[in-house]
Amino acid sequence: MSAGNGNANGDGGFSFPKGPAIPKITTGAKRDNDICQDDSGPTVKATTLDELHSLQKKRSAPTTPINQSGTAFSEEERQKIQLQSISASLASLTRESGPKVVRGDPAEKKADGSTTPAYAHGQHQSIFSPALGAVSDSSLKFTHVLYNLSPAELYEQAIKDEKGSFITSNGALATLSGAKTGRAPRDKRVVRDATTEDELWWGKGSPNIEMDEHTFTVNRERAVDYLNSLEKVFVNDQFLNWDPENRIKVRIVSARAYHSLFMHNMCIRPTPEELESFGTPDFTIYNAGQFPCNRYTHYMTSSTSVDLNLSRRELVILGTQYAGEMKKGLFSVMHYLMPKRRILSLHSGCNMGKDGDVALFFGLSGTGKTTLSTDHNRYLIGDDEHCWTETGVSNIEGGCYAKCVDLSREKEPDIWNAIKFGTVLENVVFDEHTREVDYSDKSVTENTRAAYPIEFIPNAKIPCVGPHPKNVILLACDAFGVLPPVSKLNLAQTMYHFISGYTALVAGTEDGIKEPTGTFSACFGAAFIMLHPTKYAAMLAEKMKRQGATGWLVNTGWSGGSYGVGNRIKLAYTRKIIDAIHSGSLLEANYKKTDIFGFEIPTEIEGIPSEILDPVNSWSDKKAHKETLLKLGGLFKKNFETFANQKIGVDGKLTEEILAAGPIF
Ligand SMILES: Nc1ncnc2c1ncn2[C@@H]1O[C@H](COP(=O)(O)OP(=O)(O)OP(=O)(O)O)[C@@H](O)[C@H]1O
Ligand SMILES: O=C([O-])CC(=O)C(=O)O
Ligand SMILES: [Ca+2]
Ligand SMILES: [Mn+2]
Structure with missing residues (x-):
């Protein structure tokens, strides 16, 4: 032990070695007036710390809004109109009075050091007080409104108040969605009233679980x-919706900065000018996800309820904080509103080549819509929700919602790079010290997600619209491993598989091998459709026929055997297949017809081992292959029974053809 540890004198304490007193530090130049040189530079124009802090933030320059009569609103008037509108949104349907609505963060200190609303101190701040007199305690309180905050402000709010919010090393905001890490389709209810009674799809197979007004x-x-x-x-x-003629104004009222930032990223962001003339929203979401519904309430079967009222144009969320409920709740609304205007709403990704060729990517969750529509060689129009009108396609959203499980920089560079400042990272695990995200860690959930504005993808097509699709690609992640990596479909087959909406994912990841289970979800999105599937199918058939679009079925799932024996098809191979579809080269390939499903499959694609193109070749156990193929065929047949006596569109012949386009054995 050396004396250097300061404890060499044996008394158990610390002492410094005795030596000469340390001389005072003197600065060379201005010794006489006793001012240190460092203090003689320019000083700030503030006499107190509060004043200094008030210098730090400047106000955004107000733009010059013009109202209907052509006169400009003052800043104050505009804020009052906004607050009046928000106050109306927050109003109770039963009471005359509600809280006073104030703008700004309640925790923000005023210049006088107070944190209570400026109202009480006679300062300038907008307040909207709906009641004349106070009739309840609730009408005595203030509700502060944080209106269209920026990502930076929302980060600060989240980190200040929401447990589980952290900045990861890539700059994203990591959040936790709480007990629910996915949507709750069995808790989604739709008001059945005089209008929706006739218009919507009710009963067996329908996602619309009824509730009364x-x-x-x-x-x-x-x-x-x-x-x-x-x-x-x-x-x-x-x-x-990026289609200006069919744009819908939405208002989202929520309790969490996480929800606000998520929707900031996922919906289309208005410009300051557009916000000034926003007016009354067409649709409002009340997200009270932290608060459960009441089990004594009629119809409630759990503590979660996501309630859609199309007549009131409102969505109420109780008992789930999973942000995807808002995104997909609005998608349901579009599945109702758009077909009324003869516009087809689609659960699909969409991109466009340099020559303007558009492709749609349909598929259930996890089949590859986001992964495959995000393609460095093409323009991204959108990854999940689109409309197809008389003139072309438009994205409904302003952002993307990518799965992050096992995300790799090499395989999905554009998504990797989109995870940066502004992006919401849901339920991921990261290093407690470096804050580096471990995308392979599924401790919270397998459904980890990143929500980012679409312009975070370098080749996003802004505005997100395009001409009519040339290729319609149906994605299935077939964990049975019997669907070919790619099949060319005729129109009837395309409709058959669109209505079937098949995928098979593996049941779980724990405890070794589990049987894959088939999922059939009409229109590749039964959870979101509002009308009978045949309504959407008829519109798709009509549009594809008119535009001469080609249908394809791409298996992004297993090859060489079912889950447990084979492996998931390499993403690089799937990308090669998709490239060949886009370029048109796959249309020119040689084809052969498969048994049972009657698919046309190419015999060769450049860059892909030919033997995998026909699944039977890659299965070592041929008997098992045949059995599995028949099993899957049986699942398709059984699922399609409910559609067997449905007419699809006006064309009776097409209905016949679609019914005959399924597996035959
Ligand atoms: N061959 C493959 N093709 C496509 N995706 C693959 C392939 N192999 C592995 N994957 C992985 O599968 C996942 C596909 O998920 P993706 O986010 O694209 O789903 P999605 O269809 O957009 O679903 P959702 O509607 O839930 O957003 C990604 O994690 C991707 O890395
Ligand atoms: O809605 C979600 O939570 C994720 C998604 O895109 C889907 O399931 O289709
Ligand atoms: Ca997606
Ligand atoms: Mn989706």
Whole structure:
């Protein structure tokens, strides 16, 4: 032991070695007036710390809004109109009075050091007080509105107040969605009233679980009361649909910065000018996800309820914080509104080549819509929700929602690079010190996600619209490993597989091998459609026929055997297949017809081992292959029974052809 550890004197304490006193530091130049040289530079124009802090932030320059009569609104007037509109959104349906609505963060210190609303101090700040007099305690309180905050502001809010919010080393905001890490389709309810009774698809197979108007009102009140009980709520005013003629104005009222940032990224972001003339929203979401629904309420079967009222144009969320409910709730609304305008809504990705050739990618969750529409050689129009009109396609959203499980920089560079400042990273695990994300860690959930604005993808097509599709690619992740990597479909087959909406994922990841289970979800999105599947199918058939689009079925799942024996098809191979579809070269290939399903499959594709193109070649156990193929064929047949006596479109002949386009054995 050396004396250097300061404890050599044996008394158990510390002492410094005795020596000469340390001389005072003197600065060379201005010794006489006793001012240190470092203090003689320029000083700030502030006499107190508060004043200094007030210098730090400048206000965004107000633009010059013009109202209907051609006169400009003052900043104050504009804020008052906004607050009036938000106050109307937050109003109870039963009480005359509600909380006073104020703008800004309640925790933000005023110049006088107070944190209570400026109202009480006679300062300038917009307040909207709906009631004349106070009739309840709730009408005495203030609800602060954080309106269309920027990502940076939302980061600060999340980190300040929401446990589980962290900045990861790539700059993204990591969040936790709570107990629910995926959507809850069995808790999604739709109000059945005089209008929807006739218009929507009800009964067996329908995703629309009914509730009555009264129960909706009870849940709406519960959500609104919860939101009003908070000190602050987040309000986003944004748009859906890049087609200017069919743009929908949405307002999202939520309790969490996570939800506000998620929707900021996923919906279309208005410009400051567009926001000034936003007016009344076409649709409003009340997200009270932290607060459960009441099990004593009629129809409630769990503590979660996602309630859609198309007549009131409102969605109420109770008992789940999974942000995807908002995104997909709005998608359901579009599946109702758009077909009314003879526009087809699609659960598909969409991209466009340099020559303007557009491809749609349909598929259930996890089949590759986001992965394959994000293609460095093509323009991304959107990854999940689109509309097909008389003139072409438009993206409904302003952002992408990518699965992150096992994400790799090499295989999916554009998605990897999109995870940066501004991106919401849901339920991922990261190093507690370096904050580096481990995408292979499924401790919270396998459904880890990144939500980012579409312009985070370098070759995004802004505005997100394009001409009519040339190729319609149906994706299935077939864990049985019997569907060919690619099949060319005729129109009837395309419709058969669109209506079937097949995929088979593996049941779970624990405890070794599990049987794959087939999932059939009409229109590759039964959870979101509002009308009978044949309505969407008829529109798709009509559009594909008119535009001469080619249908393809691509298996992004297993090859060389079922799950447990074979492996998932290499993403690089799937990309080569997709490239050959886009370039048109696959149309020119030689084809042969398969047994049972009657698919046309190419015998060769450049860059891919030919033997994998016909699954039977890659299975070592031929008997097992045949059995599995028949088993899958049987699942298709059984699923299609419910559609057997449905007419698809006006063309009786097409209906016959579609029914005959399934597996035959
Ligand atoms: N051959 C393959 N083709 C496509 N994706 C593959 C392939 N092999 C592995 N994958 C992985 O499968 C996942 C596909 O998920 P993706 O996010 O594209 O699903 P999605 O269809 O967009 O679903 P959702 O509608 O839920 O967003 C990705 O994690 C991707 O890395
Ligand atoms: O909605 C979600 O949570 C994710 C998604 O895109 C889908 O399931 O289709
Ligand atoms: Ca996706
Ligand atoms: Mn989706």
